[in-house]
Amino acid sequence: MVKLDFAKSVDGLLPAIVQDAETGDVLMLAYINDESWCKTLETGKAHFWSRSRNKLWLKGESSGHVQVVKDIFVDCDQDTVVFKVEQLGGAACHKGYRSCFFRRVTDGELEVLGVPVFDPAKVYG
């Protein structure tokens, strides 16, 4: 199995960039430890380490918006990965947008681009 250099970060977590396999849009960034890395490789579904809940996190376990991993790329230093995914449910962001990066810096302010795909209150209760 491909080993990553988890010792490179102070907290043992490495960033995983999630990119739409079809459009190339960056959907989100989350963190992985060795357990979530192995789970992702084993299952083909994106798993992360939740820093807020301090536990293994199958993306979509609450919302159903699982990310089916089509390809994985590893960077030159083996301390960052890209998951190319099919985003089930149409949205990666817990605020209901397709991408977490739904705001652009425009004239020194954050401008919201796009509209939410779902209502977070309905999905997360």
Place this chain on the structure above:
Amino acid sequence: MVKLDFAKSVDGLLPAIVQDAETGDVLMLAYINDESWCKTLETGKAHFWSRSRNKLWLKGESSGHVQVVKDIFVDCDQDTVVFKVEQLGGAACHKGYRSCFFRRVTDGELEVLGVPVFDPAKVYG
């Protein structure tokens, strides 16, 4: 100016994903602190915090492969950014490849895709 939540990380650094503005390819990931964030906004050239050299880092300061920032996106938690750039010199990776993510996980191994754009020994001396 747009403020990021640098307190979210244990070392005060946040990840910046660098994406080719034209092709959507993810070129690299590096880290920013407040100083490099402000420098990027002020100059329109990607600046990072070098964790290995522990200093402000204008990407391309050694290689000439500066990244001209076309757009900046900020995520929902204000703890990750995407720089959409024009990559001067054709390559972002210090190993000479266009992208740092030049290896794909294939059958449990790392498979090199693509060929180097430049010879690192000639660029970095």
